[in-house]
């Protein structure tokens with residue numbers, strides 16, 4: 055059966071209403087295409103999402119938004135996609151992260167002067183390393199994710215990278231070579247004070263290269279990287295609204311089963327057994343899953359082989375176990391984002407858990423019933439096989455219960471105010487992310503091992519015409535900045551191929 059809704063010319067079909075798919079849809083629709091997004095889940099947003107349990111809202115995606123500051127080139131893209139609107143509140147909590155160390159609160163401040171003074175007071179023997187850290191942070195305050203136009207594209211308004219921007223980026227660019235040879239853990243290990251080591255290795259995952267750490271700290275120090283009002287849900291809903299206001303259509307609960315190819319060109323999708331004809335397809339679901347599952351035979355191009363080879367080393371896939379806890383206690387006034395050493399370490403999925411980090415949302419309204427607080431914990435690590443085996447052996451719920459018991463014991467020791475006050479808990483495993491977002495093994499970013507080249511994969515197929523790709527996997531390490539910028543670039547390739555002016 056044919057869906058006649060899409061029978062007009064220049065119909066673009068997008069797979070996935072995550073940040074990349076919505077971005078590609080917005081720019082393609084602005085540029086005059088007739089765009090329909092097919093989304094398997096019942097809401098838009100993909101990994102950039104949150105969910106409610108018994109009156110508590112668990113922020114499951116965005117923790118800081120790169121590009122919220124007007125100095126960032128990405129700011130323009132977030133504005134053009136309906137995310138940053140005038141009056142939108144962005145919160146820059148400072149300190150960003152706190153470590154409770156032998157009764158003392160050690161803080162990772164966003165403000166670099168404050169950070170230097172505080173760290174020097176805490177650990178005078180680390181002075182030279184603190185100086186080097188702060189110098190690196192200052193260098194990275196000028197770091198920018200470039201937003202440019204592809205060659206040969208007709209554009210309504212150019213997005214040039216100015217000489218001024220190149221100059222501000224230069225100090226960070228000159229440090230990338232040396233820092234990319236180190237992991238975050240190695241960078242942190244230089245410090246003598248254990249709390250400083252713990253803070254630095256808890257900002258992002260310790261396996262990332264040190265460039266990611268300094269880019270993040272530089273982003274914070276420059277006044278960027280705040281938490282956007284309404285978090286992930288509002289961000290995704292605003293993008294979806296922007297797309298629909300432009301005339302685009304999102305079909306939720308509609309999983310794309312295959313991309314149809316005729317005469318070497320993408321010509322439609324199979325959704326729910328139905329053929330949906332289209333003039334072009336943008337696959338904005340996880341590329342790693344798409345190249346295997348959406349094509350018959352699976353897509354085998356030079357870049358897909360490289361992507362598979364690079365991410366097949368299991369450590370290269372970033373995934374997590376996400377824990378949300380609702381407590382009947384008001385935690386306002388206590389550090390919002392903290393990391394601590396677990397008094398009684400416990401084993402989880404074959405790993406000894408000695409430290410835990412948590413975030414609470416007591417200062418944000420709408421995240422919990424009055425007088426109560428939503429807490430989230432993210433355990434980074436590849437536990438895919440552990441949970442898969444637990445599911446196959448019928449132990450999935452039991453394993454979740456064991457984990458939450460350990461977590462609650464550790465958390466209650468750290469935060470006595472919550473003792474016996476947990477009203478609700480929820481755990482999302484890599485299997486949950488796989489089920490809801492269709493990502494490979496439930497992973498949502500990619501780790502570039504130290505020293506390895508940061509590869510950017512193809513935005514368009516070399517073998518199949520009118521077929522484009524966007525999403526976090528196209529450019530490691532991924533995240534929403536990559537999702538939004540690859541969505542924009544995929545729309546530019548589409549415009550160039552169809553001889554259409556790209557409108558922003």
Ligand SMILES: Cc1cc2nc3c(=O)[nH]c(=O)nc-3n(C[C@H](O)[C@H](O)[C@H](O)COP(=O)(O)OP(=O)(O)OC[C@H]3O[C@@H](n4cnc5c(N)ncnc54)[C@H](O)[C@@H]3O)c2cc1C
Nearest residue numbers: 070072073074094100101117118310339492525526533534
């Ligand atoms: C716990 C957690 C914390 C995070 N923190 C941050 C942070 O602080 N800052 C940051 O920048 N990033 C963060 N991220 C990462 C970020 O959320 C993701 O990298 C980003 O949202 C990926 O967007 P995407 O559009 O590329 O892909 P996805 O979010 O994976 O979107 C793909 C969409 O495609 C849909 N789909 C898949 N297959 C099909 C199919 N066959 N048919 C139809 N639809 C399909 C999925 O349902 C999904 O909606 C975090 C992620 C998690 C999970």
